[in-house]
Amino acid sequence: MPSSTLMPLAVVPAGDEASTPVLRYHRCRWCGSPTGRATLLCPICGSSELDEQASAGAGIVHRLLTPRHRQYTDGETICLVVMEEGFTVQASLDDALPGTVPEGTRVRLAPPAPHTHLPVFRACA
Template sequence: MTATVIEPLGTAATVPSAAPLHYLSCRWCGSAAEAGRLLCPVCGASGLVRQISAGVGTVRRLLGAIGGRDTHTQRCTVAMDEGFVARGTVVDVLPGEIAVGSRVRVLVSEPGTTYFAVRD
């Protein structure tokens, strides 16, 4: 007889810790821009404030599938609800399963990499 150890969901081993998705908001005109800019893309002001995104957006453009037959990921650009565009990868989708206009949410956001999942 073998024993199986079942760990409860939500432990540090099962849920990865991730930094939230950040964006920049202009103090003067209020427009949003992706992190990493020095000037506001609308008014050119240098007064940008770092904000935390709610992490929900709409797929704007599909850039191509990544990997082979066993991986289910799709690169895309996502128009976030705050008004900026984020580039990332939607995971756990088959090629052709996700379409422009699909709602997604942020799973993991690290510098240089953002992973999204289809929103239920």
């Protein structure tokens, strides 16, 4: 997957679903590949015909990341999450001390946190 400085956004919808966060991504109309929202072209076939979709919000921790500058992370645990839809997103793990969530842990999208610009996930029980 190509890396980008922009990440898919976790958004809290208004109205009755205000407590349910939504993670949006793009799916290519031509080849069906999923990708984050920060892309203008499909990374697989190069098509510009991308449809925005809402993720179910479930995934698996693929890799824990060590930030280069810890003073900027406020102690949050940063990781890569592979979503059930097939795309990967950089995220923050909520209520997790560094090193306490192993790779392969199932996670679910959580409400946005004020201390991070990344989508926030919690380990499933």
